Amino acid sequence: MQQQNNRFFFNVDWITILIYMALCAVGFVNIFSVQYKPDISDTFSFSAEYGKQLIFIITGLVLGLSILLLDAKFFSVFAPIVYGITVILLIAVLVVGRNVGGNQAWIPIGSFRLQPSEFAKFGTALLLARYISSFNIKLNSLKPILICAAIILLPMALIKLQPDDGSMLVFLSFMFPLYREGLPGNLLIIFWGAALLFILNLFVSTSILIISILIIGGIFAYAHRKKVRKMINIGIIVIIAICYLFIGKYLFDNVLKPHQRTRIEVTLGLKTDNRGAGYNVVQSKIAIGAGQLTGRGYLEGTQTKYDYVPAQSTDFIFSTIGEEWGFIGCFVVIGLYCFLLLRIINMAERQRSVFSRVYGYSIACIFFFHVFINIGMTIGIMPVIGIPLPFISYGGSSLWSFTILLFIFLKLDSNRMGFI
């Protein structure tokens, strides 16, 4: 043990740390560009967003390195406590939190604002990993699935109360580590099938969908015409699907808030709304499109410089990359993310302990969910739900939270030969 502690830095996956630092640098450089004004930006200012982001990056790095100094067993042992703290924070934010933009998501601490939903992610990831890694858990029976679901749904419900739909939806990404650990694929198919059907229901008239469901059901039933049980199952599924259509329609029209409806409709192209919810997306697409292949050049993006894209340093930071660095820049950034995520998964697979593997999958899927939804919304293929781009978006809570998520895994990975 002593020997390992001495050389734990040699076991740390330096390539991942390099990619992490590269992404942080991309973030800083582009936040600087968003803030840059040719006439007033002569001196570097720590009160500006880029200055603060630099502090966040440095403190984040310190935080990460100190995580590496902790004992690897710590995370497994204290997982329930961390989870408990994040749940308490989530409740606290509902009581003492500050309401910013309609979401009660922030706890003010001094000049900084803490966003508990960011930290709830690794609390949940730790407890989930801890539970699945406990002895004799098989994810193909009902009870463990329900327990896992409970672990995920509790913070989701609390975040929903803020209400911060973006952060809440991030928790859906825990489905994939569960899938890796044996959750039946059918459940995923049913879940995403239902989501797909919900969206289709907005596009296509309900009667056409019912007819197509009946036809598809009929084809399946015909294929299994010798097997009565299967035919009954198919019949039940068809009936459920049709009921679901009506329920979904009802939910969409009566439960979703108008602004959520509009965002979904704008994303699906059912509505054009260039001044309301669609404004951000239209401006973001224009900025990204203006970059063309090679970009306008650093600090040269007119859409960036002249504030055409709202929330550009946080949720829409990718539009700056798109405008000033062009398709090539976007390709590099997405490439970095892909490399990082595929690497984390490969690293997760080389773990001896189930705990580390589940945790690795969890953070890879959380990162991926953020990246895909965030970039997707800046180019108009995903609804605008305010979630940050990992390591790049401006913001202390999100950067620290992503840093902690990643470095815990790096610590676990550096210790992969040991036992937890």
Next chain:
Amino acid sequence: MDQLFNRKYIIQGLFVLLALILLGRLFYIQVASDKYFLDANNNALRKKFIYPARGVITDRKGKVLAQNQPTYDLMVTPNEVLPFDTLSLCNVIGITMEDFRKKFHKAVVQSRYQSSIFQKLLSVQTYAMLQERMANYKGFEVQKRTIRYYPDSIGGQLLGYIKEVSQAEIERHHGYYKPGDYIGKSGIERQYETDLRGTKGVRNMLYNVRNVAQGSYADGKFDSLAIAGEQLTTTIDVEIQKLGEQLLNNKVGSIVAIEPATGEVLAFVSSPGYDPNLMVGSESGNNYMKIFSNPYRPFFIRPIKGRYSPGSAFKPLSALIALQEGLVNENTTFNCPGYYQVGKTRFKCEHVDGNIALRRGIARSCNTYFWNLFVKEMTKKGRKNQHKAYDEWQEKVRKFGIGDTLGIDYPGERGYKLFTAEDYTQRYSKYWSYGTILSVGIGQGEITTTPLQMANIMAIIANKGYYIKPHLVKGIGNDKHIDPKYKEKHYVGVDAKHFGPVIDGMQDAVNSPIGTARESMIPNILMCGKTGTVQNTHGKNHSVFIGFAPRDNPKIAIAVIVENGGYGGAYAAPIASFITEKYLTDSLKGRRINGATIEQYKADNLLPVLKDKLPKQKPKVDTSKVDTAKKTVPLKTAVATNQFNKTAVAPKNNAATE
């Protein structure tokens, strides 16, 4: 590892797949489509145009016909307007609160963020008052611009006018103009638009999301300065143009004067005209409608669109072709018993001259002489080949600029059709002969010309055999360049030696006791010319005179048409005489013609009384009517219209009673 290990690949595959979807969409937005790139420029980049001064138009001696004068537009940018005392602004620019609301609403509809015109064409006084108070009116600004000013108020139709571009013109000019820009709509302003307008300057300005200017794009690399329009030197002589307009005041008609040696148009008068200054300024819209609805149609450019039988102008031409062909010589005589007989029909001449030769035939404008000549022309290949002979003849007529446009540098010139043998065959079937179209021999019937073409025929005779395309602009810009086609000589295929007897005859028409225009003789100047009278079925005959002067080394060829003016000698010839005198001697001696002074000619009102106030009625020539009538009884009507050259016109008060 367990079998679930394979699920790793499913998850990784999903990552890669979704990443590729993102990249695909990015590729579309950034590389494949330039829509977003253009939208970005629309967002942030705005072109601010700097308008150049429009080119000045001068007469042939450099006297200014059209120049520029500053005016001021009040512009508004709605989103920059702060609450202010609207009533005071309304009082300064002289509008009501109701107008203010309407105009402001219009500006908001056009654009909240870009400035648009709020009130056009403010006077200098209003501008001065506004300037003092501008600080109170946030979001308003005054933009300076120039408008046309015409110091002599002449040449309305000649110069044309400028107006805001229409949507169709914006499309036709591929993006040079934008709504609110001005463009030459007619006349020289339109013909030479690209020279006169100059080149707009551009400043590429960047704006932020709050529409505040952020400086110039790329440090002004793509900016350009405005280049002023080129000066146009026209061929017009301002003195005779002005005199011509005065003489045709309250009359319908036109005057075209050409310098024969160069084809330069010295005067281009279309009457009734209008003061070009009416088409400028805040009242221009109303004035335009008034002029447009004037029943005498001031916008009908008579010198190039008016349709008249050339009549007497044609006879010299007919003689020249026959002389060139050797069908006759100057001594060939025809007998004029006072009529010309075809079969059993007699076509009347105005006088009985007995045996007359060319010189007297032209001086007297003897119809019988020219009918004989025409019959000779038609039968020169034998009686069977008349159609062929006609075709050869009409080809020669065409060389004199008849039957097609002359190509003057003025938009909308008309060239009326000259019939070919084929056209006659279509009209009369193949059994037509010289008797059917006899009137053509004296410039009547199917031959119609514009006043410009008549003046050009005179230029040809003055030049003894060639013409240069008439044109209105002598030089563009400082180097005074000009389209080379206005320097080419067009020969008509008649040798110079044949012109002598014809010119003799024309000299006699003005300067001998037997002449039809002897009252209009100019002391010490030999003017050659011919009078004409076009019968008008709607009212009094049209008075026509064509000629050139002086006889040797002619300086001016002229055609004057005064509708409802009676005989050629009554109005047209005196007007031509005054103009020629003014041009050649630069003075008027105050002589009387037909017992009247020039002031009386200017004052006479010959506007026809319009029955049933039909604004669209053509107060014009009737040759078309004659044509249709002729379809049934061609010959009789043809003769009926042939009223040319009733001998000497008595003093004009008599003419009026005839």
